[in-house]
Amino acid sequence: DKGTYPFYMLKEIDEQPNVMRRLAQVYLSETGAPVVNDALLASMKKADRIYIVGAGTSYHAGLVGKRLFENLTQTPTEVHISSEFAYEQPILSEKPFFIFLSQSGETADSREVLVNVNAAGHESLTITNVQNSTLSREATYTMLLHAGPEIAVASTKAYTAQIALQAILAKALGEADKQIVAQRFDIRQQLGLVATGIQAIVDEKDKIEALVKQSFLKTPNAFYIGRGLDWGVSLEAALKLKEISYVQAEGFASGELKHGTIALIEEGTPVIGIITQSKTAGLTRSNLQETMARGAKIITIVSENLAKDSDDIVLADVDELMTPLISVVPTQLLAYYTSLLKGLDVDRPRNLAKSVTVE
Ligand code: M6R
Numbered sequence: 001d002k003g004t005y006p007f008y009m010l011k012e013i014d015e016q017p018n019v020m021r022r023l024a025q026v027y028l029s030e031t032g033a034p035v036v037n038d039a040l041l042a043s044m045k046k047a048d049r050i051y052i053v054g055a056g057t058s059y060h061a062g063l064v065g066k067r068l069f070e071n072l073t074q075t076p077t078e079v080h081i082s083s084e085f086a087y088e089q090p091i092l093s094e095k096p097f098f099i100f101l102s103q104s105g106e107t108a109d110s111r112e113v114l115v116n117v118n119a120a121g122h123e124s125l126t127i128t129n130v131q132n133s134t135l136s137r138e139a140t141y142t143m144l145l146h147a148g149p150e151i152a153v154a155s156t157k158a159y160t161a162q163i164a165l166q167a168i169l170a171k172a173l174g175e176a177d178k179q180i181v182a183q184r185f186d187i188r189q190q191l192g193l194v195a196t197g198i199q200a201i202v203d204e205k206d207k208i209e210a211l212v213k214q215s216f217l218k219t220p221n222a223f224y225i226g227r228g229l230d231w232g233v234s235l236e237a238a239l240k241l242k243e244i245s246y247v248q249a250e251g252f253a254s255g256e257l258k259h260g261t262i263a264l265i266e267e268g269t270p271v272i273g274i275i276t277q278s279k280t281a282g283l284t285r286s287n288l289q290e291t292m293a294r295g296a297k298i299i300t301i302v303s304e305n306l307a308k309d310s311d312d313i314v315l316a317d318v319d320e321l322m323t324p325l326i327s328v329v330p331t332q333l334l335a336y337y338t339s340l341l342k343g344l345d346v347d348r349p350r351n352l353a354k355s356v357t358v359e
Helices: 008-014 016-027 038-046 056-073 108-119 134-138 157-176 180-184 187-202 205-215 229-245 254-259 281-292 324-341
Strands: 049-054 077-081 096-102 124-128 141-144 221-226 248-253 270-275 297-303 313-315
Touching: 008 016, 008 324, 016 157, 016 187, 038 096, 038 141, 038 157, 049 056, 049 108, 056 077, 056 096, 056 157, 056 180, 056 229, 096 108, 108 124, 108 134, 124 134, 124 157, 157 180, 157 187, 157 324, 187 313, 187 324, 205 297, 205 324, 221 229, 221 254, 221 281, 229 248, 229 270, 229 324, 248 254, 254 281, 270 281, 270 324, 281 297, 297 324, 313 324
Parallel strands: 049 077, 049 096, 096 124, 124 141, 221 248, 221 270, 270 297, 297 313
Antiparallel strands: none
């Protein structure tokens, strides 16, 4: 039931602070230590490499997961698009462990990979929102997202839940392995900060609606740019905009723009910069300047500690590994309002189904 909400998508965006708190309740002990199935941890500890597999938004959540696992556990981690992995399998390490990310647990492309993984006798974990879904039944282990039903075709709270759960798992695995970075990573505090940070963004919806009215309603295209984790979020932001507002959008590694794509920038083209990583903040800012010099309409989404007075959307500070959980939210709202104000069916965009059960 969407209650007083005009569309499920907006309701699901608004639910994200609660989803973060619920994950902390379900997966952390009273002292804030992760509570994760011992057999799963033992199996992951044996692995020399983690392979994360997913489609669409779930693949994008995996891009963040890679960074979490590599930073907190020092285990090399690869992320793959399921439909590619299924038929162009990379050379596997000696002891691979597979993580399947799937909101629905029914995505045919991901299942095709899991069938092969099972046939080869490898262990796997499905992270899903749907208990007893196909991918959950067929994997060795399951962790549930506890995000509540996601009805809108555009995935929002499942993405943030997938990232938060990967952070919990990476913390658990890193600690089990006595990794200092993991020991120091206060996951409970971080999830609390994230919940508050998301709340602050959803409380400022009017501001995002105003940005959409200014720059998004007439444009045929838009670019999201960033580096590192911000690039990963750019890909997700662009997918969301394409999917429900039919604006041709691209997520781009900001340093790569000048190697060709900048030719597409015209007077008024929206270029949204995501800036949450201190190492590369200055570089992305100068890439934004380059597009502005060619007429782009710039919008900035920036963590508070890196922000300037002129920035458009300022995000609460969290650990730099956790920033995608907050920075994605304004991009969800940008897509939502663009679709809404164009009079489109936000929850049921053309040509799409909630779960894609054909390859
Ligand atoms: O249920 P899954 O997470 O496996 O679905 C994967 C994609 O089909 C899904 O994320 C899709 O990209 C969304 N509609 C994007 O908003």
